[in-house]
Amino acid sequence: AQSVTQLGSHVSVSEGALVLLRCNYSSSVPPYLFWYVQYPNQGLQLLLKYTSAATLVKGINGFEAEFKKSETSFHLTKPSAHMSDAAEYFCAAANAGGTSYGKLTFGQGTILTVHP
């Protein structure tokens, strides 16, 4: 079964510093991969996705992620953190192809704190 692991339940950075949120998946076949962001008391918003096209994916709000098959990773980065980036971030995977009905498996989430 597919699993997704996010390393670090809490990450704290200073404003202007690099943001790096880690995500690893377990699948023999590269899945579709997604990063979602959740602001307090809100739903999930799609940041970016990888669906077997370019391995470096750019998303909204200056975030990007790189798919690395050899490392089974899909880490999320942003060069310079803003206070408004403080939120919880979720990595998720879906089996590529039509037989899985698009079901998502989520990581446990990483809470990002940005200090002034």
Place this chain on the structure above:
Amino acid sequence: DAGITQSPRHKVTETGTPVTLRCHQTENHRYMYWYRQDPGHGLRLIHYSYGVKDTDKGEVSDGYSVSRSKTEDFLLTLESATSSQTSVYFCAIKQDTTDTQYFGPGTRLTVL
């Protein structure tokens, strides 16, 4: 926001009572999903639907049932609510052209 609404947005109920949560979409998507969100667990799939009257179980389906009699509505029912079902419930649709799921605003359920 993919035209997804959930109702109610908040509910407090007592153990043993039945509860139904509604997810409504306006864009005719075939696939719909119910997830629950709990601290430390991310989101976990409860049930999903791949068409009217076509539903299947997810990883945490015990104690839940679903129905989909119309394309636009996907109902989640807790037949007899328990305190372990206190959670935030999210509905999602999958956009077929992009294989991407979009989420509703959530329902916060408290079972006392």
